[in-house]
Amino acid sequence: MTPKASIRSLLLFLAAIAAGSALAETVNVGLGSYSTTLPPGEVGPQNSSGQDILPKVSSAFSLPVQTNDFWSSLIYPFYSDPHSNVLYAHPLMVKAVGTGLRIGHTPTHVFAANDYLYPWSQQLTVGVAGLAAAQTRTHGYGDWTATARWADEAQTMEATFGHGLPFVFFQVTGGNAVVTPEGGFTTWYNQDGTLGLTIQGRHYGVFAPTGSTWTGSGPLQSSLNGQDYLSIALLPDAQPATIALFRKHAYAFVTDSTVDWQYNEATALLQTTYTYETELMESNGTSVDQTMTALYRHQWLNTTATLTGYAYPSVNGQMKLYEGSTFTTELPFGGVLPALPDRGDYNRAELLAHVQAVATESLPVGPTYENGKAMGRFAHLVHIADQLGATAERDHFLAEIKSRLEDWFTVGGAQQYAYLDSWDVLTGYPSGYGADNQINDHHFHAAYAILSAATVAQYDSAWAAQENWGGMVNLLIRDCNNWDRTDTRFPFLRSHDAYAGHSWAAGHGDFGDGNNQ
Structure with a gap:
């Protein structure tokens, strides 16, 4: 030198x-x-x-960095997976990979030593033809929902999932939407862009824009009738009436989720209101701008909302399905003695x-x-x-x-x-x-x-x-x-999961069995 x-x-x-x-x-x-x-x-x-x-986020991400959540391995790759570990949203579980989003549901528990588990099982993967993303990044999040983004030179995909949602909502560009069942499957419904699939005994609805067609025998592909959106839903059964109900809500894409509390000191009652914001992607004569959500036991025991007759098993007990974008629970709270x-x-x-x-x-x-x-x-x-x-x-x-x-x-x-x-x-x-x-x-x-x-x-x-x-x-x-949404130095409720009703301990949650408390 x-x-x-x-x-x-x-x-x-x-x-x-x-x-x-x-x-x-x-x-x-x-x-x-x-x-x-x-x-x-x-x-x-x-x-x-x-x-x-640094946090693994998209270029458009503009929120405070959230950690200590069920989906945290998406934003915090502690074990260096460029996509994510398994994210236990309930009733669905999802995992990001380079070709898209793997989706699964486990309906029965297992005992492993002293552990009681509903372990990861995969039934299908949703992606874009040719997608090979080097990373999956956090694109946004709500109080109990998250949006992941994939991008390579020609293709992009965004997927929104969350607690309670039987749906995952996708937006894709650069190629055909691809749904790849894991192993053998049966197609029991195929009409106007909507598929009913049974894979490993689990039932799924695939909802493309009206007028779409699907080709192939696995993987299944669709141009989405020139549009860029589709949704996937875990169905409680394989009945035509059930897939019709889900199709009614399948185009109300969730864009945000917020929780709010009202406390009546005189009655010592705490009201918690859960709200989804949605965007109706198409109006086809039956679609409504409201989603559906599955309530945990601590929620359905304490709400006056009218529930459907459908339910899903989960590690936290039965989750009962509700039609609508907002519901309220009420619980007594007498304070905490010092x-x-x-x-x-x-x-x-x-x-x-x-x-x-x-x-x-x-x-x-x-x-x-x-x-x-x-x-x-x-x-x-x-x-x-x-x-x-x-x-x-x-x-x-x-x-x-x-x-x-x-x-x-x-x-x-x-x-x-x-x-x-x-x-x-x-x-x-x-x-x-x-x-x-x-x-x-x-x-x-x-x-x-x-x-x-x-x-x-x-x-x-x-x-x-x-x-x-x-x-x-x-x-x-x-x-x-953080209780103050206007204080952007910190994320809203870093540790507390408002939907699940408890807190998460690990900042990254990068574990195959999910985050811990």
Whole structure:
């Protein structure tokens, strides 16, 4: 290398360092702060080989990056599959591959050691003639639906699927639509672009535009009568009346899914409304601009919506089919007690001695999960000490919690939070259990800190004011389960699956048996 080239390389290196320093930023939130760069030596999201990666999204993707969902392996390829792992939407399960979307349904359970499973089984693949995509990318998502996109030099395909949907909705360009049954199949309905297929004992409807024809004996191909859309549905049976019902809804393509809550404090009743947005792709005299959805047991037990007589088996019990794009459930919710009441039927002297013994301890520095559990232990002891009238011990626990949280909520110490805008995620460092390099368990790790902060707030509301330390507490809540759709720093409800009614633990969910909790 010449001296001139060496000088140029050195200048470029120094410029890069300067640029990185300029991008590093401490963001103040009340009395607290977080960093927009990682602490030295720490890591963000990676794949299983320890390589830093970015979300796998299409060029048109414009939403906050969602993780910790049933479909997360589509956006976060932890094990480096360029398409996806199995996505258990229920009642359908799907898997992206280079030639399209594999679709399946498993109607019976199996026991594998201690596991109760409805494992992956494939009945057909939907694609475009000639499609050989190098990757399948996330194109968009709703609160419980997702859209995948395939693209190569000549062909594209988009597929929308989600919880409850017996349909998958496709849009294709660059070639004929291709439906490839897995193994032998029978065609029991073939009329005006609509097929009824039975594959491995499962029944499917294929709904192309009116006037379309299908050719071949497997794979099946159609030009879609010059249009670019089709849908596939899992049918409860192989009856003509059933496929007619599904055809009525097959052209109402789902474009979004949203959940909303209304709480009546006087009656302690929580109403949850689930809504699909749809676009009617064709009006053929019988089609309606409403979809159909299968309700989980916890939904159909608590709705007054009129259900059809159709149902699907699933790992979570029977899913009952509903005609319509919105339904509401109602459940009683009496709130959550911060502590159990003092019943008094115990040895107060012995309990006080235990509390006093712990009150000699302090809260050391530690990773988010272990440190969180230690703070949570002290938070519970605050209430016990208060019930015992042990105010000195109570205040010791509160002071320790405050000190540790304030350290966590301040950039520059041994513990801090960092926000990565490439993944729209806030992570505490030092981390553990994949919270940093897999976006795992944020709702677990942060919950201890949030519980501890809420306990402090019961006794010192000024400490928890937004202009003091409460702003950082709310930031942790937003990272785990952002309730504010206008705050695009985080996805809406990262961990909580509003349709399934529980949270998901793994950031990537890249497992053959689905995500875990």
